[in-house]
Amino acid sequence: MINEKHVFSILVDNEPGVLSRISGLFSGRGYNIESLCVAETMDPLISRITLVTKGDPPIIEQIEKQLNKLINVIKVHDLTGTEFVQREMALIKVVAKSEHRAEILRTVDIFRCKVVDVGLEHYTIEVTGDEGKINAILNLLKPIGIKEIARTGIIALFRDPK
């Protein structure tokens, strides 16, 4: 069976310990977490978790059911296969020697990112987009020299019908 990537959007009680219930479920049952984002929603009592996982269809079905079974989980939405928008942000600290500065700025321009910090020897670039875009810019900057990166993991929302 095919191992498919799935994006889950999960509404949970905004309480201590809830995240460990979710992560404990994944580690205890041997499921895998590719990325995970948590933050409060408009309602301060509720948080949204965007979680990316991989598995064959029966495993994905189990993951969705097991998540629903947790008392603190309010709603589980498997976004994969539906219309949804997704974004990820990365901060990339790239080596910026004088001979490369122009090329880096050109790349930043093409990808519509921002330089958010400048040093004598580096730029820190903020890039937002889907996973593909972030991987593309990382590939372009790699030969120049990437010192460090931080990625948020995917956040996603269901696309309401127009």
Next chain:
Amino acid sequence: MKLTGAQIMMKVLKEEGVDTIFGYPGGVVIDIYDELDKTDIRHVLVRQEACAVHAADGYARAGGRVGVCLVTSGPGATNTVTGIASAYMDSIPVVIFTGQVPTHLIGNDAFQEVDTVGITRPITKHNYLVKRTEDLARIIKEAFYIASSGRPGPVLVDIPKNVSVTAIDYKAPKKVKLESYKPTYSPNVKQLQRVVKMIKDANKPVIFAGGGVILSQAAKELTQLARKTQIPLTTSLMGLGGFPGTDPLWLGMVGMHGTYRANMAIGECDLLIGIGVRFDDRVTGRVDAFAPNAKIVHIDIDPTSIRKNIPVTVPVVGDCKITLGQLNKLLKKEGLSDLKKKRNKWFDHIIHWKSTKPLAYEQKDVIKPQYVVEKLYQLSKGNAIITTEVGQNQMWAAQYYHYDKPNHFITSGGLGCMGFGLPAAIGAQLACPDKLVVDIAGDGSIQMNIQEMATAAQYGLPVKVVILNNGYLGMVRQWQQLFFDKRYVSTSLEHAPDFVKLAEAYGAVGLRATKPEEVESVLKKGLASKKAVIMDFVVEKEECVYPMIPAGAAATEMLLA
């Protein structure tokens, strides 16, 4: 009205109808114990905290209600882990109160501090750390509601010392309402209509029922369904008693040590109706060879049970009692009169399996463990509540005692934890003071929690312990005999205590039988006693439990002797 946390706790426990708590005191729960003493709730002092949970488990199963435990922080809490895990695996409603160090010390590695909520998170249905006295009443109410509704299970409430000591203006909590927790009780009718059609079309159907039938008190509905549709029926270990073990439709238990006919019937059936089961590996054997020719219907209240281990043709999410009730109603409208005739061939098959490969053992001049269980069945007229330890004793108790009623067979099915039977018997005896309660034990298992004989003696509980004493950790020895060329590594129990003297030391009665002809008189004497009794039956040392499906084999590939 100003009330302390401990007083609030007692108030809510009374409202929840709690009359018995199993526990063990300690520093951070001393205030709670002080308040407990002012109520009419009975406290049963066990001798080790795991037994508080096992006893509450037995109490819950025999009495059909929520069991309650109270223990202290640190080691008190960690000792409960085995009990909680067992209750969790078997979906038993238990509420466990653990003390915790005061909130300002949490995280400081204080004396007797552990992260109880962290440790018990994967083995509870839900758990709470109460941070403010104001939340205590609501949380306790939620705990009882969650433990007893949907698929039941243990819920733990961790109470820091300052939360139980602080006095607040008490306001009664509102009715429990949990946005995120709404179990599905009523099944989808369209799915049930599909099931009706499948039942009518099937030539070789089998019903496979489990612990869910006992938990939702659906034995009556199940019996009706099987008889009306003329479908032979087997159960898992947890389902024993959910269907009369003396009914002609009864196939015996299924699985690793199930009967030949039950396993063969599942191997050959064309329709398998799973009711309140989870298709655990001890039942299925090799999954791809399990019911290979059957359409499978799976009825369970927990959606995660469905399609977890085996693919299912028609899933039905719902409470067993409600679902079977509705299914029976739908079937009433159908003409079912020709079903019996239609299934004649199938019944011939089953009768052939039963007559050629029955459950059997060879009688010799040493006591056979199966014989002891059979005699116990006869002498107690099948009316005893049987608890078991784990291993060979558990399997013989399942095979040779016949259960006609639910809530009469109490065993640690999922976790399989030795040391369960005696404390569970204590709990069952407290729930059903007028019943005969017997723990069928091995000489290994009983030593795991033998200290609870003191609890039985202290509270005057006439529990009976039948030790099938073979001088071995019998089930592991059996595996070593069959699969490890009889290399009996660390399974011989050479230094056993004298169980008769041990019983007497605890203030109980001790009896022993060493020859087959002594079995009946020892049982008669033991069962008639008004005190706790240990009956030590010195049995055949190297007896094996048969049939047996070797691990990883297909269910139809049984070893028969």
